[in-house]
Amino acid sequence: xxxxxxxxxxxxxxxxxxxxxxxxxxxxxxxxxxxxxxxxxxxxxxxxxxxxxxxxxxxxxxxxxxxxxxxxxxxxxxxxxxxxxxxxxxxxxxxxxxxxxxxxxxxxxxxxxxxxxxxxxxxxxxxxxxxxxxxxxxxxxxxxxxxxxxxxxxxxxx
Amino acid sequence: xxxxxxxxxxxxxxxxxxxxxxxxxxxxxxxxxxxxxxxxxxxxxxxxxxxxxxxxxxxxxxxxxxxxxxxxxxxxxxxxxxxxxxxxxxxxxxxxxxxxxxxxxxxxxxxxxxxxxxxxxxxxxxxxxxxxxxxxxxxxxxxxxxxxxxxxxxxxxxxxxxxxxxxxxxxxxxxxxxxxxxxxxxxxxxxxxxxxxxxxxxxxxxxxxxxxxxxxxxxxxxxxxxxxxxxxxxxxxxxxxxxxxxxxxxxxxxxxxxxxxxxxxxxxxxxxxxxxxxxxxxxxxxxxxxxxxxxxxxxxxxxxxxxxxxxxxxxxxxxxxxxxxxxxxxxxxxxxxxxxxxxxxxxxxxxxxxxxxxxxxxxxxxxxxxxxxxxxxxxxxxxxxxxxxxxxxxxxxxxxxxxxxxxxxxxxxxxxxxxxxxxxxxxxxxxxxxxxxxxxxxxxxxxxxxxxxxxxxxxxxxxxxxxxxxxxxxxxxxxxxxxxxxxxxxxxxxxxxxxxxxxxxxxxxxxxxxxxxxxxxxxxxxxxxxxxxxxxxxxxxxxxxxxxxxxxxxxxxxxxxxxxxxxxxxxxxxxxxxxxxxxxxxxxxxxxxxxxxxxxxxxxxxxxxxxxxxxxxxxxxxxxxxxxxxxxxxxxxxxxxxxxxxxxxxxxxxxxxxxxxxxxxxxxxxxxxxxxxxxxxxxxxxxxxxxxxxxxxxxxxxxxxxxxxxxxxxxxxxxxxxxxxxxxxxxxxxxxxxxxxxxxxxxxxxxxxxx
Numbered sequence: 053x054x055x056x057x058x059x060x061x062x063x064x065x066x067x068x069x070x071x072x073x074x075x076x077x078x079x080x081x082x083x084x085x086x087x088x089x090x091x092x093x094x095x096x097x098x099x100x101x102x103x104x105x106x107x108x109x110x111x112x113x114x115x116x117x118x119x120x121x122x123x124x125x126x127x128x129x130x131x132x133x134x135x136x137x138x139x140x141x142x143x144x145x146x147x148x149x150x151x152x153x154x155x156x157x158x159x160x161x162x163x164x165x166x167x168x169x170x171x172x173x174x175x176x177x178x179x180x181x182x183x184x185x186x187x188x189x190x191x192x193x194x195x196x197x198x199x200x201x202x203x204x205x206x207x208x209x210x
Numbered sequence: 211x212x213x214x215x216x217x218x219x220x221x222x223x224x225x226x227x228x229x230x231x232x233x234x235x236x237x238x239x240x241x242x243x244x245x246x247x248x249x250x251x252x253x254x255x256x257x258x259x260x261x262x263x264x265x266x267x268x269x270x271x272x273x274x275x276x277x278x279x280x281x282x283x284x285x286x287x288x289x290x291x292x293x294x295x296x297x298x299x300x301x302x303x304x305x306x307x308x309x310x311x312x313x314x315x316x317x318x319x320x321x322x323x324x325x326x327x328x329x330x331x332x333x334x335x336x337x338x339x340x341x342x343x344x345x346x347x348x349x350x351x352x353x354x355x356x357x358x359x360x361x362x363x364x365x366x367x368x369x370x371x372x373x374x375x376x377x378x379x380x381x382x383x384x385x386x387x388x389x390x391x392x393x394x395x396x397x398x399x400x401x402x403x404x405x406x407x408x409x410x411x412x413x414x415x416x417x418x419x420x421x422x423x424x425x426x427x428x429x430x431x432x433x434x435x436x437x438x439x440x441x442x443x444x445x446x447x448x449x450x451x452x453x454x455x456x457x458x459x460x461x462x463x464x465x466x467x468x469x470x471x472x473x474x475x476x477x478x479x480x481x482x483x484x485x486x487x488x489x490x491x492x493x494x495x496x497x498x499x500x501x502x503x504x505x506x507x508x509x510x511x512x513x514x515x516x517x518x519x520x521x522x523x524x525x526x527x528x529x530x531x532x533x534x535x536x537x538x539x540x541x542x543x544x545x546x547x548x549x550x551x552x553x554x555x556x557x558x559x560x561x562x563x564x565x566x567x568x569x570x571x572x573x574x575x576x577x578x579x580x581x582x583x584x585x586x587x588x589x590x591x592x593x594x595x596x597x598x599x600x601x602x603x604x605x606x607x608x609x610x611x612x613x614x615x616x617x618x619x620x621x622x623x624x625x626x627x628x629x630x631x632x633x634x635x636x637x638x639x640x641x642x643x644x645x646x647x648x649x650x651x652x653x654x655x656x657x658x659x660x661x662x663x664x665x666x667x668x669x670x671x672x673x674x675x676x677x678x679x680x681x682x683x684x685x686x687x688x689x690x691x692x693x694x695x696x697x698x699x700x701x702x703x704x705x706x707x708x709x710x711x712x713x714x715x716x717x718x719x720x721x722x723x724x725x726x727x728x729x730x731x732x733x734x735x736x737x738x739x740x741x742x743x744x745x746x747x748x749x750x751x752x753x754x755x756x757x758x759x760x761x762x763x764x765x766x767x768x769x770x771x772x773x774x775x776x777x778x779x780x781x782x783x784x785x786x787x788x789x790x791x792x793x794x795x796x797x798x799x800x801x802x803x804x805x806x807x808x809x810x811x812x813x814x815x816x817x818x819x820x821x822x823x824x825x826x827x828x829x830x831x832x833x834x835x836x837x838x839x840x841x842x843x844x845x846x847x848x849x850x851x852x853x854x855x856x857x858x859x860x861x862x863x864x865x866x867x868x869x870x871x872x873x874x875x876x877x878x879x880x881x882x883x884x885x886x887x888x889x890x891x892x893x894x895x896x897x898x899x900x901x902x903x904x905x906x907x908x909x910x911x912x913x914x915x916x917x918x919x920x921x922x923x924x925x926x927x928x929x930x931x932x933x934x935x936x937x938x939x940x941x942x943x944x945x946x947x948x949x950x951x952x953x954x955x956x957x958x959x960x961x962x963x964x965x
Contacts (some may be wrong), residue, residue: 053469068933069487070344070470070490071507072275072489072493073487073489073490074489074958076481076489077443077487078293078487078492079436079490079491079750080434080488081443081488081489082439082486086428086431086435087427088428089432089550089551089599090434090488090552090628091550091551091552091631091878092631092877092878093630093631093953093954093956093959094631094877094954094956094957094961095493095956095963096631096821096877096878096879097297097550097631097878099550104964105960107964107965108965109960109964110960110963111960112956112960113957113958113959113960113963114958114961115958121383127428128426128427128428129427129429130428130713131427133735135789135901139426139427143426145428146425146426147418147423147426148239148421150418150419150422150845151426152419152421152422152425152426152553152599153291153292153423153600153848153849153852154289154290154425154549154550154597154598154599154601155290155292155421155430155599156549156550156551156599156600157550157573157599158426158647159423159426159428159543162426163638167964167965171965172332174928179795181891184827184886184891185211185886185887186886186887187886188885188886189403189551189886190550190878190885191882192548192549192550192600192602192855192883193290193550193600193848193852194231194851194853194856194883194884194889195697195848195851195852196851196855196884196885196886196889197851197889197890198851199886200886200891203829
């Protein structure tokens with residue numbers, strides 16, 4: 053067991069955990085942050101997608117020892133504006149289009165979608181069908197078309 | 211006298227207003243269908259389930275709190291289909307309350323409900339429709355009567371808007387302020403008359419799910435998100451063949467001493483490990499060295515199962531004499547009903563009681579099975595139904611709840627049990643392989659006979675109608691055959707005038723873990739039928755749309771077919787290698803038609819997808835659905851979008867390969883359910899306006915028609931009728947993961963993939 057200190061959703065946390073425990077379990081089992089979901093544990097289904105320093109990643113496949121004191125982790129719980137509580141435009145678009153069905157994959161979908169829009173923007177272009185085809189997050193309810201519509205709407209407001 | 215649209219219910223003795231409803235009518239009458247109807251046309255599967263549920267449906271209750279909130283503990287599972295939203299809409303409509311003032315929770319297992327706590331076969335809306343509205347109507351009438359008495363006016367002179375009652379002179383009272391005064395001292399039977407369809411203002415209006423905000427903020431809680439004291443993460447090390455048994459654990463002490471591990475015990479399904487984190491459970495499961503006994507299907511692989519099905523196929527009876535004939539055989543691979551939330555449950559078993567939390571569609575059966583296993587009286591086992599992360603048939607069985615209870619009892623501590631994805635794919639329930647043979651005889655532009663012989667590995671209906679007695683009956687060899695045949699007969703309909711029609715099921719009892727999968731037999735049966743319809747059309751020199759229009763029995767089907775052809779621009783010119791397909795289905799008092807366009811050109815089929823399969827792509831899908839009375843068109847559209855993606859997966863990409871008693875698939879990058887790179891970039895759903903005035907089934911409505919449309923489009927694009935599904939099954943698109951250890955290690959290179 054060793055101590056790990058980093059920032060989650062704007063809060064500084066220190067946890068005792070074995071170095072190799074993957075961050076997903078540190079978040080869920082030790083810190084009680086349950087927005088990121090388990091769907092495979094092997095970086096395939098993407099249900100746990102969260103952000104590290106503003107970029108999408110999958111905590112199921114990152115040992116807690118790889119997270120440093122300067123790293124900022126954002127999960128779905130930390131997405132809304134901490135001051136006003138206002139939802140992120142991606143969350144608003146999700147509500148507007150009623151994207152979620154069972155909802156299990158949706159935190160990961162939203163976090164991945166935000167990163168995908170930012171990635172396209174950084175490359176100086178709008179998000180396209182080719183970008184959507186690269187999103188690997190699985191939705192077993194199959195709400196893919198509403199995801200595409202919501203992301204396009206949100207991209208205009210981000 | 212109780213009029214045609216008046217229903218009886220109860221005012222319940224309670225501190226604040228509480229009402230309950232009773233059904234006095236019968237199941238909705240079937241639509242009249244000319245020409246010889248199949249059993250499913252007259253009395254379908256939902257009718258059978260509804261008939262079983264009628265005697266106890268009166269136990270549905272609504273309570274009004276002093277804060278003006280109407281609360282309803284729904285005796286159904288919410289697994290994404292939106293039934294909580296629908297129930298809230300029905301109550302809001304009838305009580306004239308805003309949706310935000312309705313609280314719908316999931317009821318614990320209530321054994322006194324007998325059959326009336328099963329979520330399945332698209333019955334929920336149809337069974338709740340009348341009693342929920344009746345109870346809500348009683349509440350509204352009672353509140354009006356209470357205000358009228360207090361104000362000494364006639365209740366007919368009062369108006370209600372959003373839970374506020376207004377008198378002609380402008381006096382107002384909120385429902386909340388009347389909740390105590392309106393309460394009944396005694397339980398008494400009263401009559402109520404739910405609103406007529408003409409005055410609906412919420413029913414039929416596209417409505418966002420009541421749990422949408424929770425879903426997008428991460429606050430929506432699933433079983434594994436619940437914090438139950440001392441219920442620590444628990445996983446099971448499972449055998450390398452289905453139903454293999456533990457002979458010995460060679461390194462028990464070593465694994466018990468691993469970091470974070472609190473307990474390691476042998477149970478009926480394998481070796482259970484409890485630890486501080488699931489990560490440490492995975493490590494311990496992988497470290498276990500177990501001597502395994504053989505499983506129940508260790509000698510079976512895809513080819514051996516197919517041989518057994520072919521040997522068991524019932525003969526086709528009508529010889530092709532003086533007619534032309536089409537004979538065809540279709541094979542459908544094993545498919546997984548795995549949801550994204552793996553099988554999971556929390557169990558806290560004590561000496562004299564037990565408490566269980568899990569997503570359960572048959573909670574009474576789970577409760578009774580757990581009580582039997584633990585040797586406890588049924589009331590000592592409390593079963594909480596938790597919102598599920600998808601079901602697709604998987605949650606009909608409480609496999610994880612039973613396993614968690616067994617482990618908790620053995621360890622003597624609470625456990626939070628979760629299946630690994632690899633286990634969920636390999637040891638979870640499947641829609642088994644099946645084979646469908648069809649023979650049609652036709653002459654002089656008429657179809658003289660249609661015969662379909664469907665042969666399947668036995669589907670487990672051990673959940674019965676939601677209650678232990680029928681569940682036990684379904685487990686008896688004769689009982690299960692009876693149950694399967696009943697489900698098959700009641701769900702299989704023939705929408706075309708095809709002369710003498712017989713559709714029969716035969717089952718081969720192999721000990722795989724099986725269950726219903728969204729829409730059970732219909733996707734396979736209908737896919738085969740619609741492909742044959744395309745063949746018949748070609749034989750008769752007719753366009754597939756024209757042929758279908760001409761032979762359809764039913765105007766509702768003709769209407770959705772015409773609509774889908776119009777919206778989908780049927781018959782438009784397509785490049786070589788691309789084609790349209792059209793198909794339809796009628797079930798659960800609802801109808802659907804789907805048009806798809808497929809791209810089978812080499813540059814599309816062979817496009818590169820990292821760790822995924824490409825293959826033909828559906829580029830456009832249009833689905834038209836008529837659910838009789840669409841209560842929430844937005845929710846119905848959502849269900850239809852899901853059905854379309856399910857149908858595409860079944861037709862093209864998703865299957866299990868059985869190899870020596872175990873599926874090779876152990877990941878979502880092995881079992882290729884539709885992903886963004888497979889889903890149609892163009893998708894349109896049309897919800898038809900109300901037709902019958904009664905809600906039909908919605909959750910499975912377009913799976914079969916979508917599967918068939920994709921298959922028909924493929925056949926037309928490549929110029930050859932496909933007979934083995936899914937199309938990609940013949941090529942294994944991945945390197946199978948080992949079976950020992952049973953679960954893969956979590957990678958450590960996640961930061962290399964950030965974007």
